[in-house]
Structure formats: structure tokens, C-alpha cells
Amino acid sequence: MKKLNVRDIRKSKNGKLQVLTCYDFQTASMLNQTTLDMILVGDSLGNVMLGYDTTVEVSLKEMEIFSKAVRRGAPDKFMIVDLPFGSYSTISQGIFSATKLFQQTKAEAVKLEGAFPYQLKMIERLTQTGIPVMGHIGLVPQSVHQLGGYYVHGKNYESAKRIMQEAKALEAAGVFSVVLECVEEGLATQITQALSIPTIGIGSGRKTDGQVLVINDLLKMGPNTPPKFCTPIADLFQVKNDLINQYLEDQRK
Ligand code: KIV
Secondary structure (H helix, E strand, O other): OOOOOHHHHHHOOOOOEEEEEOOOHHHHHHHHOOOOOEEEEOOOHHHHOOOOOOHHHOOHHHHHHHHHHHHHHOOOOEEEEEOOOOOOOOHHHHHHHHHHHHHHHOOOEEEOOOOOHHHHHHHHHHHHOOOOEEEEEEOOHHHHHHHOOOOOEOOOHHHHHHHHHHHHHHHHHOOOEEEEEOEOHHHHHHHHHHOOOOEEEEOOOOOOOEEEEOHHHHOOOOOOOOOOOOOOOOOHHHHHHHHHHHHHHHHHO
16 A cells, blocks of 8 residues: 555545554554555653553653654554653743754654644744645644543634634644544534545544554454544453463463
């Protein structure tokens, strides 16, 4: 399968873009052999790989280490890397962090959460320097403390209006695609229709131009209950647990 580039992705307004997160070499090597369109090295690695309570704890160095491992395993996939919390609080810091991560990890793009005016300027600058940027609005987990928890966004008029404005502003600033996380389904559909770049949904209904899921939720690789919007296709945590217990029992015989 041909590796996608930003021009291919920009044109993919068909609801078919398939994205999964990935954080390690072995899983990346497996995904590299599939028809998956894009890999996201999300800062959700803080939750699923490092056992942190929130993504707020993830550092730039951690993003770099995990992203490099994924790159080594999946050279043939379009790879997006998350800018972690605190690495883009000002325009100059964001440009420094994004450039470092982009260069060191050989990613094809970076992703950042939010659409405040200074972030829009940052996105303009990054794309001018040659770094493709994916946007991320709706539920932005790095702001969980400011938001007061994890919940669906865009349910009332004010919130829906703001998210629509953010989506349009991100497009104007130059993002090639935008993640809509836990955005009310009808609003996610309207945003998808209003933008010429693809929307990638997570917990935002089926009408976006693509879907992204955390692979550890999809395969239930860990002890945690996956979010409501993700129906696991396996229970690898239990499978591995059973296999190890069987092995231990056999060894004791
Ligand atoms: O970090 C992540 O995995 C993400 C997805 C949930 C979109 O940002």
C-alpha cells in the first residue's frame, strides 16, 4: 500500500480515513503490514504506556522516545506525533518543540490541541517552515483540569458555535486535518460538511471523514475499561493473562 502524504489526506473527504494510535516498535511493525492510513503517536501514551493519570504528565522527551520506536517499526505509514502539554505554551516554544520532535522522530506531521489565537499563529508559522500540523478540538485532554473532566462538547448553542469557529479558524491557519474528540454527533457532521480538509473523529459519531482510536482500547490491551464509544475487538489483557497462568502452571508440574 502506498504511503499517504498530506496532499492525499487533504483530499480524503470520504469518511474512510482510518487512524490508530501506536506507541511501540512491535505494534508499529504489525501496523506497518496493514492497510491502516495513518499512525498517531498520541500523548495518550501517558495513560496507556506509562500509567499516568492524565496526559498532562507527558514530557517532550517521552514523546520523542516512543515516536522514534514507532518510526523504526512503521517506516511505511504516515506518522503524526503529539506535542505534549507544556511544550507549546508560547509561539516560540511551540516552534522549538515541534521542530525538534519533527526532526528527531522523522514524523510526517505534528498534532496540537486547541485553537486559541496564539496557537493559530503558531500553526501558520509551523506550516510555513514545512511542518504539517493536525488540529485537535472538542475534548482536549491536556486541558482536563481547566475543563473539569472528560465529557461531550458542543451540546449547547454557545459551545457548538465556538467549536465550529475553531474548526474554521484551524483550517484557515493551515492544518491539513482536524481531530474532533467527543464532539456532539450532529455538530461533528456539520463541521465535516463545512470544512474542505478531513475531520477525524473519536467519540464524535460516524459522519466524520475518518476515525481514530487508541489501539490499546480497541484490543483491550490493559486493565482499564475502554471508553463507551470504543467497542473492543479482543481482550488481549485477558488472553495474555490466561497464557501466562497456563505457562506458570505447566512449569510447576
Ligand atoms: O493522544 C491521543 O491518543 C489522541 C487521540 C485520542 C486523538 O490525541
